[in-house]
Amino acid sequence: MNSLKLSLFLILSCSFATFAEKVLSENLYTFFSIFNGYYSNKVQRVVDELDAEVEDEHDGISVIWRPVEIAAFPDNWTLYLEQSVNGVINRMNILIYSEDEFGVIHGQVLNVKQPIDYKPKQYEYADLTNVELESPTPQPECEVLFTWLEKNVIVGSYPDCISKNNRRTPAPYSFTVTCQTFTAFVCSPSTFEIFARLPYIFYKKRRYELPAQWTEGINFTVPCNF
Numbered sequence: 613m614n615s616l617k618l619s620l621f622l623i624l625s626c627s628f629a630t631f632a633e634k635v636l637s638e639n640l641y642t643f644f645s646i647f648n649g650y651y652s653n654k655v656q657r658v659v660d661e662l663d664a665e666v667e668d669e670h671d672g673i674s675v676i677w678r679p680v681e682i683a684a685f686p687d688n689w690t691l692y693l694e695q696s697v698n699g700v701i702n703r704m705n706i707l708i709y710s711e712d713e714f715g716v717i718h719g720q721v722l723n724v725k726q727p728i729d730y731k732p733k734q735y736e737y738a739d740l741t742n743v744e745l746e747s748p749t750p751q752p753e754c755e756v757l758f759t760w761l762e763k764n765v766i767v768g769s770y771p772d773c774i775s776k777n778n779r780r781t782p783a784p785y786s787f788t789v790t791c792q793t794f795t796a797f798v799c800s801p802s803t804f805e806i807f808a809r810l811p812y813i814f815y816k817k818r819r820y821e822l823p824a825q826w827t828e829g830i831n832f833t834v835p836c837n838f
């Protein structure tokens with residue numbers, strides 16, 4: 613073997629070694645299987661209009677939570693988040709997830725560069741592989757945390773890192789996630805989304821498959837009837 617071939621061989625063996633070490637834990641597998649999909653709060657908006665007693669209405673929000681494999685972070689568990697508020701894109705993020713020794717799931721938030729004229733739901737899986745990020749470094753104070761309430765119920769907190777006036781102590785949103793739904797309570801009137809006394813209630817309209825590379829060789833059962 614000449615030296616060029618040898619170094620190519622070494623580089624390839626090293627990248628295979630890294631890839632082989634990337635094995636999805638049951639905890640993260642369950643998390644990604646449950647909290648994954650295209651969601652909307654349309655049903656709640658209908659109730660808001662009928663229920664004059666409640667007197668506070670919610671914005672119309674749709675959200676994509678989609679596990680994706682991206683070129684910029686091939687060794688991490690990444691998810692694409694796209695939120696539209698009344699039809700206008702409000703957040704486009706890549707979240708990098710990891711799990712600590714107590715089973716708490718940590719998400720680091722990165723901003724995606726929004727292409728000019730981007731329409732909600734425009735990005736397909738293939739477009740996300742090379743998605744462009746504003747910065748490759750997450751802000752530590754914007755970390756998202758999730759933990760388990762029951763084996764198919766997740767609770768979490770999500771800092772509001774886009775409202776500029778709240779930069780120093782981002783107001784959190786409080787999340788509860790089940791197999792088919794999630795709720796998000798806006799804990800502060802200063803967030804972009806309308807503050808309402810009841811949490812936002814989202815129903816899953818569509819589920820996404822986990823990236824094929826993530827599920828190869830694993831066989832976990834999700835505690836949900838999808």
Ligand SMILES: *[C@@H]1O[C@H](CO)[C@@H](O)[C@H](O)[C@H]1NC(C)=O
Nearest residue numbers: 685687688708709710720750
């Ligand atoms: C991405 O994964 C690598 C390898 O497991 C890890 O060292 C790194 O901290 C992860 N990055 C983030 C932002 O979690």
Ligand SMILES: *[C@@H]1O[C@H](CO)[C@@H](O)[C@H](O)[C@H]1NC(C)=O
Nearest residue numbers: 827828829830831832833834
């Ligand atoms: C996966 O697990 C289920 C339930 O434990 C079992 O019935 C099935 O045979 C397994 N499949 C594979 C491919 O190992």
